Amino acid sequence: MLDETAQGVFTIAVTPFLSDGALDWDSIDRMVDFYIEKGATGLTILGMMGEAGKLMAQESIAVVKRVTARSTVPIVVGVSAPGFAAMKTLSDAAMELGAAGLMVAPPGSLKTDDQIVAYYHNTAEVLGDAPFVLQDFPLVTNVVIPTKVILQVVEDCPTCVMLKHEDWPGLEKISALRAASDAGARRISILCGNGGLYLLEEMLRGADGAMTGFAYPEMMAQVVAALRGGDLDRARDIFDAYMPMVRYEAQPGLGLAIRKYTLAQRGVIAHDTVRKPGTVLSAASKAEVNALAARQSVKLKSLGL
Template sequence: MATEPLAPGVWGVVATPFTESTQDVDVASLAKLVGHYRRIGVAGLTVLGVFGEAARLSTAEKRAVLEVVVDSVDLPIVVGASSTSTAPAIEEVELATDVVGDQLAGAMVQVNTPDPDLLANQLDAVHAATGAGLVVQDYPLVTGVSISPVNLAAAVEQVESAVAIKAEAPPTPPAIATLTARTGVPVFGGLGGVGLLDELAAGSAGAMTGFSFPEGLQACVNAWWRGGYQAALEAYLRYLPLVNFEAQARIGLAIRKEALRRRGLISDSGVRTPAPGMPETLDKQLDRHLAAVESMEN
């Protein structure tokens, strides 16, 4: 199995849509959503991540999600592994290799220890069991594990199968600067794109995150490549109020899914418990943000 570094650019992080009545995986909406990502020209997709509510899906549902994505688009795919323990993480990555096959660009594995040697051993064990290239995700808000950028770099330097790092431990710009200076793998920002401009300035390869207007992430990254900071700033300014609105703690997932629903990309915006839904008091403000972006898109 290939372990090439991930291509730079925007890797769209895919939500998992559910049916309104039963909260089953909505396969038609999922196919429509990933088709939209393909049309706007993303570098690849990230499936079964935090934004995809992977931790709340059964193994059968995870398989179904992967099958729909593979059947719908021919893009490279990164598949998330939710577990921080070696054996269940291996099972998740084995599922990804089985279903995704040659489209698998990497399996995203969580940092599970602040010790660089132990982390390297964990990553090597996952690769040895599955053959997959590894995207190392540093997301302490989800895992509860904090590692310094220097120690993360030291771990990744030991792992030949690492194909990327996803840096989501604030403050991300200085972390990305350290990681890009000390490793030879591409580093991507996340966290809804809030720090995208500063992450690009620090050397990131692009964005790997959920946002209801991935076109905005594309515009920012492409403008950076063409004209640097000023061009990227001008391209991203129109989207920043919505980026900030979607980044609200605890309800960001629900807001993004509702925005996707209002865009017509999924049929229902339901999230699985214990995640809270979007408060009705935000309805009018979300409409304002979407209308502002859409008016500038047209």
């Protein structure tokens, strides 16, 4: 089961589709193997970049079943939903199928601190004993969760064991949360998103690792390993080598299409299909990704990677 000690890289998985938009089961198997081979210590499925909102309920459960059966690392399942009934249906099924924990983002209707705290009280009640991840991603949810509110949720809800940190800018939030735990607040795991854009600085501020889906997941694993080994210069060199691609993939509205195209180019998934409504990369964009990949390869070779 997921707990407060979780660390490393929980890769946010894409959901592979065939060219007609149907689920691609062979690519799901290959993708799970790939992420683990590249250093994932866990996987997160049915997140925002996993196109969870485009799946039918039975498809979501089928994906959970396929991934949990295939994986040798813990699985976190995104169960965010407009209402608690749908959340409970998926969360109960996910835990029965062997998920290690669940992830919940706040709905955009929450406007005050009290509303946010009350929502997560209700979430904890609905999820029962299942450990959950609080996803803090205001750039998408439009819900700003102050540090004091996160600390209140952590204090009130023992099953909240992790923060998926995606505030931007958010480095000061990590420092404040770690200072609070040093002063006696319950310490939970902090894994960071945003495509790895700030991973190195986030780790230096006290994060435990990454929970994001950059198409080169080995970057996160290598940076985390170098930092844990005390080699900051090595971590910086690795981070810098991948940064042009991280920056390109971080484009709002295009990021998932870029990620899927890259994974298809790497032979991980058979098709770069984004289920409709979704973005299709232009030939110019694909050429830019290919150019970045070629330059990245040269830089990595110089680092012995």
